[in-house]
Amino acid sequence: MQLIGMMDSPYVRRVAISLHVLGLEFEHRSISVFRQYDEFAQINPVVKAPTFVDDDGTQLIDSTLILDYLDRKVPAARRLMPEExxxxxxxxxxxxFALAAMEKTVQQVYERQLRPAERQHEPWFERVNAQMHAAWTVLDQLVAGRDGWLCAGRITQADITAAVAWRFNQYMLPGCADPARYPAIAALSARAETLPEFVATPLD
Structure with missing residues (x-):
């Protein structure tokens, strides 16, 4: 199995962590969709990260679809999406809501770091920022009051995706989302980041 893409993408990282949690061996190819566009295009002409290539040559894109595929490689009791x-x-x-927070974080990063200043549209940026905070608010409410992992009595894709989304936001937009405003999701992410599977896939 090969996972292609940079760990600074939350979508790549959620797949990598999930592979570790599932106990599936894989090769990570750290290829950038920006700096190594042509090299990436030779693997996947769409140049989309993550790209996953199975041992039989099956190629998949989109992290959610990849994760659904991987879940079917293990017994039901080990799958990261609960069966109940x-x-x-x-x-x-x-x-x-975690994926929405990821998306809105990415959009803000692209707007500020990739688009020329004279072409940035402040009303749109403010709208995206408001959407991101709305996602964090709902997510924090969902997480609050749940002891341990979020469901099934073990770590699941809900924990992984929520934790990865928060860490990505804090790394890429420091100070934008105050942990004191979203204490439940911040605590969940901090706890998850101490796990070997997370430590093995650092964002930076």
Missing amino acids: AQERTFALRVNG
Whole structure:
């Protein structure tokens, strides 16, 4: 198995961490969609990270689709998406708002770091920032009051995705989301980042 993409992408990192948690061996190819565009295009002409290539040559893109594929490689009891309906629904809710927070963080980074200053549109930036904070607010409410991992009595994709989203935001937009404003998600992420599977896949 090969995972192609940089760990500074939260989408690449959530797949890498999940592979470690699932106990699936893989090769990580740290290729940038910006600095190594042509090299990436030789693997995947769409140049989208993460790109996953299985041992039989199967190629998948989009982290959520890759993770669904990987979950089917292990017994049901080990899958990162819970099988029980209520817990699965909760995990889907957490994943959805965490992915929204990721997306809105990425959009702000691109707007400020890639778009020329004279072409930046402040009303749009403010809207995206408000959407990001709305996602954190809902996510913090979902996480608050839950002891241990979020569902199924073990670490699941809900924990991984929420923790990765928060760490990415704090790294890329320091000071934008105050941990004191979102204490539950900040605590969950801090706890997850001490796990060997997270330590093995540093963002920076």
